[in-house]
Amino acid sequence: MFIVVLLLAFIVVYYFGVNRILGLPPGPPPLPLIGNMLSFDWEIDKMLLAWKAKYGRVFTVWMPFPMVVIGDHKVLQEHLVKDGDVFLGRKNPEQVMDITFGGLYGLGFEDNSMVKEQRKFALRSLHESGMGSVALEEIVHHFAEEIVARWRKTGDSAVDVTENIMRAVGNIVWYVIFGITLEFDNTVLVKYRQLQQDMLPYLGGPFIMFLETFPVLRKFEFLFGSPVSKLRAISTESNNYLKEAIATVEKSFNADDKPSCYIEAFLAESKKREEQGIEKGNYNYDQMVASAASLWGAGLETTVSIVRLCILELVNHPDAQRKLQKEIDEVIGKRRIRHADLKQLPYISAFVEEVFRVGNVLPINFLRQTMQDTEVDGWPIRAGTTILPQFSMVHSDPAEFERPDFFCPERHINEEGQFVKDPRITPFSVGKRSCLGETLAKMEIFVMLAAFVQNCNFVPVNKVPPAIEFVNTFGRAAAPFLVKIQPRN
Ligand code: HEM
Numbered sequence: 001m002f003i004v005v006l007l008l009a010f011i012v013v014y015y016f017g018v019n020r021i022l023g024l025p026p027g028p029p030p031l032p033l034i035g036n037m038l039s040f041d042w043e044i045d046k047m048l049l050a051w052k053a054k055y056g057r058v059f060t061v062w063m064p065f066p067m068v069v070i071g072d073h074k075v076l077q078e079h080l081v082k083d084g085d086v087f088l089g090r091k092n093p094e095q096v097m098d099i100t101f102g103g104l105y106g107l108g109f110e111d112n113s114m115v116k117e118q119r120k121f122a123l124r125s126l127h128e129s130g131m132g133s134v135a136l137e138e139i140v141h142h143f144a145e146e147i148v149a150r151w152r153k154t155g156d157s158a159v160d161v162t163e164n165i166m167r168a169v170g171n172i173v174w175y176v177i178f179g180i181t182l183e184f185d186n187t188v189l190v191k192y193r194q195l196q197q198d199m200l201p202y203l204g205g206p207f208i209m210f211l212e213t214f215p216v217l218r219k220f221e222f223l224f225g226s227p228v229s230k231l232r233a234i235s236t237e238s239n240n241y242l243k244e245a246i247a248t249v250e251k252s253f254n255a256d257d258k259p260s261c262y263i264e265a266f267l268a269e270s271k272k273r274e275e276q277g278i279e280k281g282n283y284n285y286d287q288m289v290a291s292a293a294s295l296w297g298a299g300l301e302t303t304v305s306i307v308r309l310c311i312l313e314l315v316n317h318p319d320a321q322r323k324l325q326k327e328i329d330e331v332i333g334k335r336r337i338r339h340a341d342l343k344q345l346p347y348i349s350a351f352v353e354e355v356f357r358v359g360n361v362l363p364i365n366f367l368r369q370t371m372q373d374t375e376v377d378g379w380p381i382r383a384g385t386t387i388l389p390q391f392s393m394v395h396s397d398p399a400e401f402e403r404p405d406f407f408c409p410e411r412h413i414n415e416e417g418q419f420v421k422d423p424r425i426t427p428f429s430v431g432k433r434s435c436l437g438e439t440l441a442k443m444e445i446f447v448m449l450a451a452f453v454q455n456c457n458f459v460p461v462n463k464v465p466p467a468i469e470f471v472n473t474f475g476r477a478a479a480p481f482l483v484k485i486q487p488r489n
Pocket residue numbers: 107108109119173176294295296298299300302303306361362365366367389427428429430432433434435436437438440441
């Protein structure tokens with residue numbers, strides 16, 4: 001009896017007082033072990049906005065470990081941008097990284113001690129080997145035109161646009177990593193992508209989710225149907241695709257040539273260190289494989305998701321589609337559209353900005369970790385605290401955007417008809433861990449969308465356009481939909 005009373009007293013104190021005792025900002029009361037997980041809803045931003053209304057613009061949520069949520073534009077700018085180095089760390093999924101890559105490697109979930117060096121190297125090498133270049137834009141055009149040619153032949157059929165977009169975006173990321181593209185119908189990328197999808201049920205399963213908080217559970221995996229060994233088997237198979245591609249780059253690699261992709265730049269740095277007798281440090285094979293996986297993982301589904309959503313919005317908003325086509329017809333005509341033309345195309349900029357606002361491709365942003373003691377909005381925050389910079393909450397906050405669920409590119413057009421960039425819309429996040437591929441993603445999305453509407457009309461299969469519904473897992477994407485594609489003259 002005494003133990004039961006003690007246990008109940010502990011639960012009550014924990015429920016009402018744990019945030020205060022730990023000096024964390026207030027938030028929904030958590031339960032021991034499971035935190036706020038019972039309240040979890042995949043409509044994450046709606047759930048978080050309700051808590052923001054109740055607890056303030058900085059609050060604590062336990063999933064099941066505590067994280068300080070920032071979903072306010074001003075606070076994000078004031079702290080994550082101005083104090084970038086303080087918010088540089090990640091709360092890394094250490095167990096998942098150990099199972100899939102043998103440790104904290106890659107770009108995104110690397111060890112916090114190597115983030116500055118590896119991020120700087122990746123940014124420099126991606127730019128030196130062509131990210132943002134006209135040559136890469138040519139490749140995007142090539143794939144956009146291949147898709148247009150295929151779609152223009154689809155006649156009266158109902159088309160799922162996903163696979164063609166995936167093949168194009170997948171090839172572009174592959175090119176950035178390995179310096180080659182594959183034939184459009186080559187199945188390697190489709191198979192590799194399928195393996196990533198096969199991992200999702202295990203990654204999202206309760207056992208793996210709890211493993212991060214209670215690593216001791218790994219000893220009892222036999223009780224849970226061995227999700228760890230299944231995850232390890234799939235990731236070994238998928239890493240083998242990357243290892244084969246790396247081996248091909250190694251065969252033709254010449255250290256005297258300018259690197260043409262991320263892997264060549266990595267090999268060059270590693271060789272330089274070897275020749276100079278410097279410790280190879282983080283320029284090792286495991287880091288190279290995991291970085292390739294990070295670039296693919298971060299660059300594929302995100303971009304595919306936004307391009308698909310552009311098409312879904314076009315079908316749902318025929319007026320917007322006509323405006324885009326009119327703008328392109330008047331400014332560009334029939335010639336190939338260049339990324340540099342964007343300045344003269346305010347409506348397409350506004351359309352993409354609005355897709356970014358409603359798209360929110362990461363339902364929960366990557367978690368950060370404070371590198372030193374600091375304060376956020378008046379709350380003292382200790383080094384090592386997990387931070388969730390949930391910028392997407394800003395995008396769907398009715399206090400920031402009138403009728404946030406309503407898709408309206410005109411929000412971003414001023415009275416003079418010019419596009420006005422809204423600083424509150426930050427789909428690539430903010431601060432020193434923001435997206436590494438922003439330049440590439442924006443160029444891909446613009447070039448593809450422009451080529452698609454210049455050459456095709458997207459119309460509903462029936463009279464009513466497909467519903468705009470989202471499927472949330474680790475990424476957020478529009479549910480499968482079909483459209484009809486009519487060639488424009
Ligand atoms: C529409 C497309 C994309 C969107 C919306 C997007 C968005 C994001 C977001 C929100 C983050 C997390 C930032 C944070 O921690 O706060 C991120 C990280 C990252 N993205 Fe992207 N991304 C896109 C495309 C790409 C592409 C094309 C690449 C490269 C090929 C890429 C590479 C990365 C990497 C490596 C990181 C981890 C950065 C770090 O941890 O320092 N992303 N991205």
